[in-house]
Amino acid sequence: MPNVAELLVDTLAHVGVRHVFGIVGDALNPFTHAIEQDGRVQWIGVRHEEGAALAAAGQAKLTGQLAVCCGTTGPGGNHLVAGLYEARKDHAPVLAITGGVPGAHRGTDYLQEDSPDLLFRDVAAYTQTVAAAEQAPAVFHQAIAEAYGSRGVAHLNIPPDVFAASAPGVVPSLATLRPLPEVAPAEADVATAAALIAEAKSVAIFCGAGCRGAAEELRQLAQRLQAPLLHTYRGKEIMAYDEPYWIGGVGLIGGTAGTDAVQQAELLVMLGTDYPYVDFLPKHGNVIQVDERALAIGRRAPVTLGVVGSVRPTIRALLERLPQRTDTAFLDRAQQRRAAWDRMLDERADPARSGDKIHPQAVARAVSDRAATDAVLVTDTGEVTLWAANWLRQTGRQRITGSFNNAAVGTGMGIANGAQLLDRQRQVILHVGDGGLTMLLGEFMTAVEHELPVKVVVYDNSGWGLVHLEMEGAGLPAAKGTGFPNLDFAAFARACGAQGFTARDAATLDATVAEFLAVPGPAILHALVDPAEVPAMPHVDAKQALRFGIAKVRELIGR
Structure with missing residues (x-):
């Protein structure tokens, strides 16, 4: 008779789950062992549990199929929450599994004990602690059904003693656990x-x-x-x-x-x-x-x-x-109007206008024009979103994803890892700002460890570009906190065992992008872009222009 962990793995395999993202921990030992013994589902170890949730959300957004992430007791599960908002806000089915405190110690302020059902209540459409093995078959069905039915997050907290207990039966009605069908109008x-x-x-x-x-x-x-x-x-x-x-x-x-x-x-x-x-x-x-x-x-x-x-x-x-x-x-x-707008985009993307600086529009257009016609294009949040989105010339066969409704900075690397695992042969390109990449920098090591050939384009403007822009739009000088020093991202990539490239010169930008996209395995392109460049906006009125001008004067006076 299988134990509860084995029942859960068998259920996930039957509904088409291919990967479980997470970090191992003692409360999860029966589950990770069951995954290894079963062989149908692959455990993908990450460097931060938020990266696990982001990878699962990335897969679910692209496929509409259930994806799974995992964290152990207390902090391990807590770290999942921020990444799970990607699935909640973009309506993607994700099952989050956390390890629980052993039953004999619950309610005693035990090591790492918290109240996971309370913690996950906002992000999850369904959250449940499995307190006894007898619950498991029905609760597993309900959790997956809720994830599909709500197009969102379901959460299960399972203590190690329950994971290791014998399962009382199989999960019922597996055939019903699938994405929602189309709805005909009246x-x-x-x-x-x-x-x-x-x-x-x-x-x-x-x-x-x-x-x-x-x-x-x-x-x-x-x-x-x-x-x-x-x-x-x-x-x-x-x-x-x-x-x-x-x-x-x-x-x-x-x-x-x-x-x-x-x-x-x-x-x-x-x-x-x-x-x-x-x-x-x-x-x-x-x-x-x-x-x-x-x-x-x-x-x-x-x-x-x-x-x-x-x-x-x-x-x-x-x-x-x-x-x-x-x-x-x-x-x-x-x-x-579209033709006029496109001409403006082309002019701003021309590397020849850059002089001794690289404009971010030129980076975005060069990557777009050399990307595979069926590439998955991931964009992090911030000013980089405006460059990557507006200067992208999509083919209609490419997929475009990112943190759309959660709009969270630092999510791109985790999402890109999940996307790449769906198809290791399909090109995955991440556009990310310097601040966004450093938020979860360790997730690049996840790509290296699992040999995921994600191509990471870092737009380095040495600061929080969109925050800077928003402050100037309000007529305020940029605060000191909007700027920061950076590491050499190309050197970092090489230190991780991947390949790193640096783009400093507009004249060689296209050749550098071509070489970067052609190499096997994960790689980083460190593009040092002009931090003073302002994104194209559909309509900027006189008041907005005046506020930008006032902010620039205040910044000069401050310096």
């Missing part, structure tokens, strides 16, 4: 939506991550309505950058074409997006929002019609009702 809602679209003189279509897998349907809808397709950052990957209807992003991670189209369209159709930056959404209420989650509809912008349903079946139903439009005036204006 016919009445489709009919109302079609009528509203028919009445509108101009329509813009705003596409989020919920549109993944519906690229062909989006093309057909845009062609039928002669409407521009705008996208969130999470939706950017859905189509290639040069698709004629794929006009661009909205807001700071976007451009003027997309931002203006959202505001100027008589009717906005929001598909699979819960876009949080409300200042860039219209206030007029002429909005149709389609989402699988009823709770997300209408909470960002006022809407005329909310349609509960998945994007693909909803578009297919609409196409049966919508006639072909011939007026292309609104689309033409959006395409013209």
Whole structure:
């Protein structure tokens, strides 16, 4: 008869889990031993438990399948929590397993004892301590079902004595533990939506991550309505950058074409997006929002019609009702603005304008243009997000991921490791700032240890660039804490047993990027970029420009 640890490993293998990320510890000994003996699931040791949670979240975001992370009693489990918010905020199914205090010592302020169910209550849709082996089969099923059903985190705390106890039976109903299916919209809602679209003189279509897998349907809808397709950052990957209807992003991670189209369209159709930056959404209420989650509809912008349903079946139903439009005036204006914006991006990315400095736009464009056509592109949070996102020319076959809704700095390396383990042959590139990489620097050693060929591009501006920018935008001089000294990241990579490259000269940037991406195994490109460079913004008004100017004067006076 298997013990509880063996039952859990067998269950994870049956539902398709391939890796468990974590750090070993005495409370987990029965579980890690069961993994080793079983052989179907691979234990991936990391250097910090937050890195384990990030790797699991990275896998779950990309696949929609359950991913698993692990930490031992007390601090080991506690360290998982920050990384688990990636799964919670980006709606990805992750199971977190923590070791518990032996039953005989619970409630006595034992070594490393805490209250894990209280700790995990905010980040997890389900949290449970397995206090007896008899609970295990039903609780294992419930935890995985909750992770899939809520598209979020489930947590199990299991003491070592329970792990080692004999399991009373098998986990029931394994066939039910799978991702949620698509949701068909109500016919009445489709009919109302079609009528509203028919009445509108101009329509813009705003596409989020919920549109993944519906690229062909989006093309057909845009062609039928002669409407521009705008996208969130999470939706950017859905189509290639040069698709004629794929006009661009909205807001700071976007451009003027997309931002203006959202505001100027008589009717906005929001598909699979819960876009949080409300200042860039219209206030007029002429909005149709389609989402699988009823709770997300209408909470960002006022809407005329909310349609509960998945994007693909909803578009297919609409196409049966919508006639072909011939007026292309609104689309033409959006395409013209997009062409002007693209010319500006090209000019700023030209290494020739850099002189003796490397501009971050040139780094982002050089990496983008030399990346594999099916690469996984991971971006950390901060000013680096603006460079990597706005100067990326995606192919439509690449995947783009990062800390989208949690927007946490330092998450990229862990996410990249998880992504690379899904397919060791697929190129994974991480764009990260100097501050972000040093937050969990040890996770680069995770890549080295497990021979994960992640390519890490470090944008070194010697500071917290986005915080600096935000302070200047408020008219304040940058605080001393926004800058810091750095290590030599290329030398660090070599010290870890990987390869390191340094980019200092704009004239040799492209050749350095090419060599960096071509080497086998993990590698770091240390790009020393101009810290004074300001990201492109869709609209900067006179007041904002004045505040930037005042801040610069104050900084000069301070020096």
